[in-house]
Amino acid sequence: MIWLGIESSCDETACAILRDDPLEILSNPLYSQIQEHAKYGGVVPEVAARAHLEKITTICQKAIDEAKISLKDIDAIAFTRGPGLMGPLLVGASFARGLARDLNIPAYGINHLEGHLSAAWLTEQDLEPPYLTLTVSGGHTELVVEEPGFKYTLLGRTRDDAAGEAFDKSGILIGLQYPAGSTISKLAKGKNRKFHNFPRALKNEDNGEFSFSGLKTAVRRYVESNSPEFIQENLGDIAASLEDAIIDSLVAKTIWALKKTGFKTLIVGGGVSANGLLRERLGKYCESHGIRLAFPTLYNSTDNGAMIAAAAIRRARAGMLPETSTEVKPWLPLAI
Numbered sequence: 069m070i071w072l073g074i075e076s077s078c079d080e081t082a083c084a085i086l087r088d089d090p091l092e093i094l095s096n097p098l099y100s101q102i103q104e105h106a107k108y109g110g111v112v113p114e115v116a117a118r119a120h121l122e123k124i125t126t127i128c129q130k131a132i133d134e135a136k137i138s139l140k141d142i143d144a145i146a147f148t149r150g151p152g153l154m155g156p157l158l159v160g161a162s163f164a165r166g167l168a169r170d171l172n173i174p175a176y177g178i179n180h181l182e183g184h185l186s187a188a189w190l191t192e193q194d195l196e197p198p199y200l201t202l203t204v205s206g207g208h209t210e211l212v213v214e215e216p217g218f219k220y221t222l223l224g225r226t227r228d229d230a231a232g233e234a235f236d237k238s239g240i241l242i243g244l245q246y247p248a249g250s251t252i253s254k255l256a257k258g259k260n261r262k263f264h265n266f267p268r269a270l271k272n273e274d275n276g277e278f279s280f281s282g283l284k285t286a287v288r289r290y291v292e293s294n295s296p297e298f299i300q301e302n303l304g305d306i307a308a309s310l311e312d313a314i315i316d317s318l319v320a321k322t323i324w325a326l327k328k329t330g331f332k333t334l335i336v337g338g339g340v341s342a343n344g345l346l347r348e349r350l351g352k353y354c355e356s357h358g359i360r361l362a363f364p365t366l367y368n369s370t371d372n373g374a375m376i377a378a379a380a381i382r383r384a385r386a387g388m389l390p391e392t393s394t395e396v397k398p399w400l401p402l403a404i
C-alpha cells in the first residue's frame with residue numbers, strides 16, 4: 069500500500085510517499101517558508117496560505133518523482149486537518165481531497181500532534197503504547213499519556229507560550245532571526261550556561277505545567293538593561309543561558325511526569341525535539357533509570373509529510389482510521 073502524506077498546518081509545505089508493510093519512507097521533501105516570514109519575526113497566516121498554494125503541487129510532484137512512483141500508484145492520502153492556521157490547513161485539505169477524488173482513493177484528516185508523536189515510530193516501529201509523550205514544538209508544549217487505541221490523557225501543558233515560541237521570541241529579542249531555536253542551540257555550543265540565570269517558571273511545582281512568558285519578559289528586561297555591544301559580545305553565553313533555562317524546565321517536568329506515571333517508555337516529538345541539549349539531558353536521565361527514550365530523526369522532528377502518513381499508517385494497522393469527511397480544525401487538542 070502506497071500513502072501520500074501532506075502537511076501544511078503552518079509554514080512548511082511538505083509531502084511524503086510511504087510504502088507500508090514493510091514500512092519505508094520513499095520520499096519526504098518539503099518547502100520551508102522561513103524566508104517569507106523571517107522579516108516579520110513570525111508566521112503571517114495569509115502569507116503562509118499563499119505560499120502553500122504556490123508550492124504544494126511542485127512539492128507533491130517532487131515527492132512522487134523522488135519515490136520513483138507515478139500518481140496512479142498512490143492508494144490513500146493522509147493530510148493534516150489541525151491544529152494549525154486556517155488558511156494553510158484549507159490549502160492542504162483541498163489539495164488532498166481534490167487529488168483523492170481524481171484518483172478515486174480515500175483522503176484521511178490527521179491530527180498534526182499525533183503526527184509529531186508518530187515521527188519516532190518511523191524509526192522504532194516496535195514502540196507500543198501505553199507510554200508517556202512529550203510534545204515540544206512552535207505552538208505546543210505538553211505531557212500526554214498515550215494508551216492503546218489512540219487514547220490520550222493530558223498531564224499538563226504550557227499555560228502560555230510554547231517552548232519553540234520561547235526560543236523564537238527570546239531569539240528575536242537578542243537580535244536573531246525567526247525561527248531562532250536551532251540558531252540559539254548552535255550559538256550555545258561550548259558556551260557558559262551559567263552566564264545569566266534566566267527564570268524557570270513553575271519548575272518546582274508539583275504538576276506537569278509549563279510557563280515561558282515570564283522568560284520572554286526577563287529577556288526583554290535583560291536586553292534593555294545592557295548595551296547592544298554587551299549583548300553582541302556575549303551572544304554565545306546568553307544563548308547558552310537561555311537554552312539552559314528552557315531545556316531545564318522541559319526536563320524537570322518530564323521527570324516529574326515519568327515519576328508520577330511510572331512509565332518506562334518516553335516518546336518525544338515536535339520541532340524542539342531536534343534540540344541537542346534536550347536529547348542529551350533526557351538521554352542521561354532515561355539511561356540511568358532504565359527508561360526507553362525515543363526521538364524522531366532530526367529531519368522528522370520539525371514538520372514533515374512522513375509523520376502525517378505515519379500516523380495514518382499506525383491508525384490503518386489498528387483499524388482506526390478517521391472518517392474521510394472530516395473538516396479542518398485550527399483548534400484540535402489531542403486531549404483536554
Ligand SMILES: Nc1ncnc2c1ncn2[C@@H]1O[C@H](COP(=O)(O)OP(=O)(O)OP(=O)(O)O)[C@@H](O)[C@H]1O
Nearest residue numbers: 205206207208232247249250339340342343370371
Ligand atoms: N535545535 C532546535 N532547538 C530548539 N528549538 C528548535 C530547534 N529546531 C527547531 N526548533 C524550534 O521548533 C519550532 C518548530 O517546530 P514545529 O515545526 O514542530 O512547529 P510548528 O509546527 O510550527 O508548531 P506545532 O507543531 O505546535 O503546530 C520552532 O519554534 C523552532 O525554533
Ligand SMILES: [Mg+2]
Nearest residue numbers: 205339370371
Ligand atoms: Mg509542528
